[in-house]
Amino acid sequence: MDSLLSPAILFFFLGAFATLVRSDLEMPRPAARLLSLYLLMSIGLYGGYKLSLGGIDGQALAVLGAAMLASFLMPFGAFALLRTRLGTEDAAAIAATFGSISAVTFITAVAYLNQSGIAYSGYMVAAMALMESPAIVSGVLLARLATNRAAARSRETKNAAASLPGIEWKQLVSEATLNGAVILLIGSMVIGYATGQQGWDSVSPLVYDPFKGVLCLFLLDMGLIAARRLGDLKRAGVFLIGFGIVVAVLQGLIGVGMAWLLGLGAGDALLLAILFGSASYIAVPAALRLALPQANPSIYVPLALGVTFPFNIILGIPMYAWLIAQLGIGAG
Amino acid sequence: MDSLLSPAILFFFLGAFATLVRSDLEMPRPAARLLSLYLLMSIGLYGGYKLSLGGIDGQALAVLGAAMLASFLMPFGAFALLRTRLGTEDAAAIAATFGSISAVTFITAVAYLNQSGIAYSGYMVAAMALMESPAIVSGVLLARLATNRAAARSRETKNAAASLPGIEWKQLVSEATLNGAVILLIGSMVIGYATGQQGWDSVSPLVYDPFKGVLCLFLLDMGLIAARRLGDLKRAGVFLIGFGIVVAVLQGLIGVGMAWLLGLGAGDALLLAILFGSASYIAVPAALRLALPQANPSIYVPLALGVTFPFNIILGIPMYAWLIAQLGIGAG
Amino acid sequence: MDSLLSPAILFFFLGAFATLVRSDLEMPRPAARLLSLYLLMSIGLYGGYKLSLGGIDGQALAVLGAAMLASFLMPFGAFALLRTRLGTEDAAAIAATFGSISAVTFITAVAYLNQSGIAYSGYMVAAMALMESPAIVSGVLLARLATNRAAARSRETKNAAASLPGIEWKQLVSEATLNGAVILLIGSMVIGYATGQQGWDSVSPLVYDPFKGVLCLFLLDMGLIAARRLGDLKRAGVFLIGFGIVVAVLQGLIGVGMAWLLGLGAGDALLLAILFGSASYIAVPAALRLALPQANPSIYVPLALGVTFPFNIILGIPMYAWLIAQLGIGAG
Amino acid sequence: MRNVKRIEIVIGKPHEHVVLDLLRNQGVPGFTVFEAVAGFGDRGARDGGELSDALVNRCILTTCEADRLPDLTAALEPVLLRFGGLCLISDAQLIRNE
Amino acid sequence: MRNVKRIEIVIGKPHEHVVLDLLRNQGVPGFTVFEAVAGFGDRGARDGGELSDALVNRCILTTCEADRLPDLTAALEPVLLRFGGLCLISDAQLIRNE
Amino acid sequence: MRNVKRIEIVIGKPHEHVVLDLLRNQGVPGFTVFEAVAGFGDRGARDGGELSDALVNRCILTTCEADRLPDLTAALEPVLLRFGGLCLISDAQLIRNE
């Protein structure tokens, strides 16, 4: 469990501590955005560069397909569970965030693998990028199916103005897939792939060498922000907090199982687990504000950011790594 | 034409693509400003450092003088052409932007030279810095000469309040030369020159090693912004778009000719061509808003940014490089 | 006095020059904040890393204790002097800023030592962090003691609403010690210490290699800002400007004396002198706005920023270094 | 100097373009957009702008003639009902190069 | 659309939380916060925000019912007297999902 | 709490100092400046602030006594005619440490 002692994780604790003791430490919003662009661009270029060395084979394609499908399907299960306690749109929104992924969790897992000397494949970055959007579509679909009749009933009342109109599918799919984070990630990967070794040599002094240091700065800010969301969590209640851990772990275990089925290496298995088990607080919320405007962002953002994210980077990553080693996945 | 395949250019395309598909990808304004300060400081320090190794000789002085003169004179020709279609102030403003230079185009050309292993001189950075301002002065002068009488005629009308009052030359020259970009560029060059090898060794891990990577991030943003200006361009019309390419190339060719006359090396010749043929969207617009407030920035900025800049970094640089090689300039 | 020729100091001059000639050069606020977070994090990690190599011995503890005590006591002398000319709260606020320290001055001194090849100890970073807060407490204490009776007298008048109510000591101490800069500094030091060599290797490409370059960018901005404060200084008058130099030097000399008493090495002696002799314009003002709201920030900030800071980085550092060498402190 | 209606609209950044399109359709002569650093309303706090636009609010300032106001508010109301946020309208005098 | 009081408060960033706590206690339905880039008042210029929050101003926009205004201003006045800044109150019409 | 005129001026950042000098000359007691992230008016869109100040708008909020208003607007009008932008004036009540 030495991930607990990496500088990046410790800076996350430092940020959370600063917020909890009511310090005025803060990272300006535009600075945080710049760091986040940097991280997405870096991981994209690196994935593309690794792909340019290896290439994509049948197994890679299988992983990509399975990842996308899982991202689309997982929200259905989560939604059913959430509907026992929450309204339609909130349930659909939370299900969507948990079907999608957290790029920062992925990046922290990559840093963990690098530090532990465990190899992983460039196409896992592609898997991450492809898992961002499908869950948004299924979230909206779920909300739509469930509210179809309710909307009809309330057509005359004032709330009708706020009810879901017919989904404009084209617009929805484009919003889901053309999200800034997705574009930057896929675009950087394509550029890293296209420019190969020569391109990598020219950009790696920015995107590779200082990467871990930048991750420290960014996780410091994540700590500041995540702890600020704890107030919202109190209102969310025990059920949701439990959901944010239990369902994340269940999805992570599905990822481990799928890695085993697909015969992935240990590094790729860890990354798949963390993709399945992480929840989005960047790409998905931005899309959901448009697609599910009645869902309350003060519920789905704090859950992904204040519960699942810290759980994953502190406990989830070493736990899955341990499990994968125990099961002997990729050890053949 | 392998400049098309450098990561920086590809990131420009990625940014433009993201805007065109209406993605929400964006670089926060303060982050873009920081990157732009970084690029100016870096190129200034590098030029100064190179100068400290070599020194300034007679040829260098001749280039600097010729560059400044050209920057002052070129707007007269452009203005005459533009007046056939546009009002005085708009014509003067566009002429000024095209007489001045684009630092980012220059920097992209420097990256191109580095990648192609072609040498160039440190004083070319000085030439760039010195070419920023003279065109602003000639632009204002042109507007003044042309509106002198019209202003007298309209003195009684309401528009008089908005007409050009007597130029305050001292203020104008100071605004033109004390522009932030000019000061940072020249100041960094002086500092790079004064602190020589020891200074360079202390700053190069910031200003040299990650330079190409930062250029990628910055060109990503340039792509985002340039594509956003395409709407303005439609209103500008075919004449102006044609102007933005044809006049740029004409001026670039004057640069090539002058390089030939002055007996410059191939790298310096390319940089001179690109200085002559590029148009300013940073330093000049800021000065013109004060000096020519009636000129419409939604015309002169999009032209320089949305037409001439992409043309130069995509086609102009390799084209001039090819021409210079064909003519055997600097190959002696 | 070759500190005058380091790029960082020259960029400070460049920034001041740009402001004085009314150039529009500026660093966006969020960018300056990011650089300042970087510098604090870097120096903290570096100090912690150095501590992890050496460790803390009795001498280190003596230095830390002496530094904290001095930071608490020095404001009493300064306050007595300032009360001859200023109101209670303004005097207390200025005394507090001069009892505290300037992290950027410290960092510039560290860069000076590195460049001159003079060694210093990791625990000096701890000394800096510990000296940030005590002076805030003594400043508030001084204001409280002095206004106790005055407040009673004016209780009936309108100004009473603005008079100092009973100090909430718990809140004050927490605000003083939980200031963002202090937390980041101490937190980074702890992380640097805890993660040792391995942690340092992973972050040093960000926090060490480009450090001097970032300092250039930051001092450029400090120059821009400091020169902008010169207008405020005129209103402050000759007495305060003299105070900003003479009292700074006196405190710096106390630092030199204490270094001699404690038997410190030359590098540590210089750092102690500069800690004693510098004044805070980051952490203390933020805390004072809450603790002494009647004190005018347009007096205490410009003094620390526009007088004492430039004096120290231009003349103070080389002067103390010269003195320490003359006195043979740390020389065997 | 003449009388106009001063209109300010607080809206989530993801919905900003909807309002701006609406204003353009209503023919307002111009607008100015500010970004909020924090907000609080029925749906909790909005201050997580460091990560995504989902929790960022913007404020749009615009003007219209008194007789155009009813049309504009009628068009605006369903948008605010659907996406949250608010609109404040007051009387003002305008100076401008028209 | 109904009549409310539009309230805007300019205050130093270090004192922002005092005002926000006060507003919450007074039961305002929501607020929006903007950050100023510069300010000038009795205590000189406020434009050194690059280094610390000490010289940063914020502006809080909120609303209240006309009959709640006296309570709110009574609570606000001592805070503004103590910490500086100002409060502007005007009449406005509100559109909102309530 | 007393009546004042609330004045807000939207102006290009390159011209901001002209307006601020004017306000100081007119003796306003203080002002607060905000930066816009976007603007639209007769001269097209203003949202290219990433590169230079040319396309950045600022908004200046200030107050003045009712009887000083005519002087102030008379001084302001030619500046707005020359440089573009606009000024909105409304009635407000002020709370402040004066």
Ligand SMILES: Nc1ncnc2c1ncn2[C@@H]1O[C@H](COP(=O)(O)O)[C@@H](O)[C@H]1O
């Ligand atoms: N009474 C109010 N005054 C000012 N801003 C408000 C008010 N109510 C809501 N807002 C703003 O509108 C946003 C959305 O409000 P809501 O949909 O109620 O959560 C909030 O985050 C605030 O920025």
Ligand SMILES: Nc1ncnc2c1ncn2[C@@H]1O[C@H](COP(=O)(O)O)[C@@H](O)[C@H]1O
């Ligand atoms: N008349 C005014 N109009 C607008 N803002 C003001 C006014 N007076 C003061 N301010 C703002 O309030 C802050 C504090 O004012 P003061 O306490 O007078 O220095 C200033 O920095 C300005 O941002």
Ligand SMILES: Nc1ncnc2c1ncn2[C@@H]1O[C@H](COP(=O)(O)O)[C@@H](O)[C@H]1O
């Ligand atoms: N009616 C309006 N309401 C609010 N802001 C406006 C309005 N008209 C113009 N502006 C602002 O003033 C700037 C300059 O306007 P213009 O000179 O008409 O292009 C615009 O970019 C807007 O930010």
Ligand code: NA
């Ligand atoms: Na997931």
Ligand code: NA
């Ligand atoms: Na040119």
Ligand code: NA
């Ligand atoms: Na001190």
